Amino acid sequence: MRPFGLIALSLWLCGCANTMKAEQPVVPPVANKIPHQLTIHGVTRTDDYYWLRDDSRSDPKVLEYLKQENNYTAEKLKPFNGLKAKLFDEMTARLNPAESSAPYKWHSHWYSRRYEAGKEYPLLERADSLNGPAQLLLDSNERAQGHEFYTLGDVTLSPNEQLMAFAEDTLSRRIYTVQIKDLNSGKLLDDVLQNVDGAGLAWSKDNRYLFYIAKDPQTLLGYQVFRHKLGTPQTQDQLVYEEKDDTYYISLGSSLDESRIVLSCESTTTSEVLVLDSSAPLGNFQVVTPREEGIEYQIVKHGNDYYILTNWQADNFRLMKVNTAYASDKRKWQEVIPHNPDVLLEEVLVLDNFLILQTRENGLTHVVVYPAANPNNGYELRFDDPAYVVGLGVNLNQHARELRVRYSSPTTPDSTYLYDLDQPGKRTLIKQRQVLGGFDRRNYQSERLRITARDGTLVPVTLVYRKDKFRHDGTNPLYVYGYGSYGIVIDPDFDDAVISLLDRGVVYAIAHVRGSETLGRAWYEDGKLLHKQNTFNDFEDVTRGLVAEKYAAAGKVVAAGGSAGGLLMGAVANQAPELYLAIAAHVPFVDVVTTMLDESIPLTTNEYDEWGNPNQQSYFDYMLSYSPYDNVKRQAYPNLLVTSGLHDSQVQYFEPAKWVAKLRDYKTDDNLLLLNMDMEAGHGGKSGRYRRYEDTALEYAFFLKLLGIND
Secondary structure (H helix, E strand, C coil): CCCHHHHHHHHHHHHHHHHHHHHCCCCCCCCCCCCEEEEECCEEEEECCHHHCCCCCCCHHHHHHHHHHHHHHHHHCHHHHHHHHHHHHHHHHCECCCCECCCEEECCEEEEEECCCCCCCCEEEEECCCCCCEEEEEEHHHHHCCCCCCEEEEEEECCCCCEEEEEEECCCCCCEEEEEEECCCCCEEEEEEEEEEEEEEEECCCCCEEEEEEECCCCCCEEEEEEEECCCCHHHCEEEEECCCCCCEEEEEECCCCCEEEEEEECCCCEEEEEEECCCCCCCCEECCCCCCCCCEEEEEECCEEEEEECCCCCCCEEEEEEHHHCCCHHHCEEEECCECCEEEEEEEECCCEEEEEEEECCEEEEEEEECCCCCCCEECCCCCCCCEEEECCCCCCCCCEEEEEEEECCEEEEEEEEECCCCCCEEEEEECCECCCCCHHHEEEEEEEEECCCCCEEEEEEEEECCCCCCCCCCCEEEECCCCCECCCCCCCCHHHHHHHCCCCEEEEECCECECCCCHHHHHCCCHHHCHHHHHHHHHHHHHHHHCCCCCCCCEEEEEECHHHHHHHHHHHHCHHHCCEEEEECCCCCHHHHHCCCCCCCCHHHHHHHCCCCCHHHHHHHHHHCCCCCCCCCCCCEEEEEEECCCCCCCCHHHHHHHHHHHHHCCCCCCEEEEEECCCECCECCCCCCHHHHHHHHHHHHHHHCCCCC
16 A cells, blocks of 8 residues: 555646646747848838748748747637637627618619528529519529638629629639629620729620729739620720829729719829710720829719819819810819818719718718709708718619618618608618617617817717716726728728627727828828828827726727728837737738838839838838837737738738737737738638628627626
């Protein structure tokens, strides 16, 4: 018999060994340092992780490193997985399995989209009457079979409604393949168009020609317009336009009366529109009015006139009118709606008897209806929520006397209203997105407030919270979202995923920082180029202000942003890390200087008017002062979740990969730093109605667990 003491010692040693094995820390990957020097303007920067760039996405060393990062992330996220699964189930359970769109009429049919229970992608249908039996036009689920990623791009019907062209992306690089379906036989034509922009298809009036935009496979810019004749191979397609200036994007569409194919060429600050008679498809595109630096415009055709929405002598835009024959002469333009320095004109719809404008004032959108014969006597559609977004819906009949409007607020699911334009104020709710799971909008409250930034500027903020969870005493956890670039406004609309935060007592905030057009064109100009620092300062000051005004507790603030919003996250992580418990940076644009110096990287040249051209020293110096990758410091950072996609077409995967590698080397804290690289997806993350919630559930679980909210 063994002595009791030895047995006890043996058991203790075994237990200790097991404990040591169980508690052995997971070690993060360490990327090799291979110094790569970049010199310009007398400044040499050393990039130790430049080797992580592989445009072919096939280098075994790079793929192995990304695999190690993903494995490390998976290990560290194990304690979060239960909550992530619960959140995913919550979010998807709110979806109506048979959700459908509001049908709209075009020519002889009513068109709609709908989902089937458990299916990721929509079915496209049409019917002869509003409530008639539906004809299936396309089942995206069948098209997506065998593909890890699938996105349906532009879908365009021929004027005779017998042919349907549709664009598909199965790689997530936003390079599409177009196919054409005969809707009578249900068969696909032999015509297949490769390397196409997925958002610009237009038919000729005779249904024989399809116009499309080809993409440069290196820069991913759509720069050429081709005319495809049905029944011929793509190699015989005719080039009808080529954009020589690589700072411009181009897009295709059709006028509302379908008499013109409209080609729009746009840089950040300048635009030009060309038109082609859709009844003469073998003709040439004609310029409406030549491009002029700093002048933006868009056209709406009505009869023999163009209505022109332009910033010519009007920072916030005004509406002009001119006979189509004299459109190139701005002296012939007649003012219809004058410029208002407090109101941004965003969109115009011209009907036979009505003129409808979508505007933005004090940060909120508005829809104003004018009689076409008297555009000085308009009325505005009214809504009651303190924060909301309203916009023009699908209105395809220029002779209509009714108007479809889209409406949403942080507490109101996406809704479609039909207004009788002959009876101001009379509206009918024709569709509202159904939210399952016991959602009751009366449980939630939104607010609109202003926070004073360090330079005295008042920054708009949208808040939403659950009434019975909120305490205005500085104890709430807070989630702050921001973007602030390209003039893009993050509107206060409904997001069903956010309910999972609100129901757990989190206050959700959108910081409408400078760099957007929330408060008009000047708000955008004050957050770009050599004023970009205002974007970052605004976000930090909004965070401080919400804590000071007791909407949130210091130490319980998390923040998120993606793409250019990921740049925002990287900047504030460097500049004010103490403000945030955790940050999620999605597909973040963080290596600003290196990317903007490399014209071979997709979309770089288009961005010069947004960020500046660093080949000019003033822009180089300024961009270098805030570039997140270049400004990583030896300091403590918040917990960081960084996500990206190997096939990202907008922000190349190596930017976040390099940033994480450098942060690992520099940061002085023990907080989490996780890189989640989706090896199948691109800029938009996972595709599919349900699968897209996987990314959101991951982010929310990451935040909630760190906030001490485990259920």
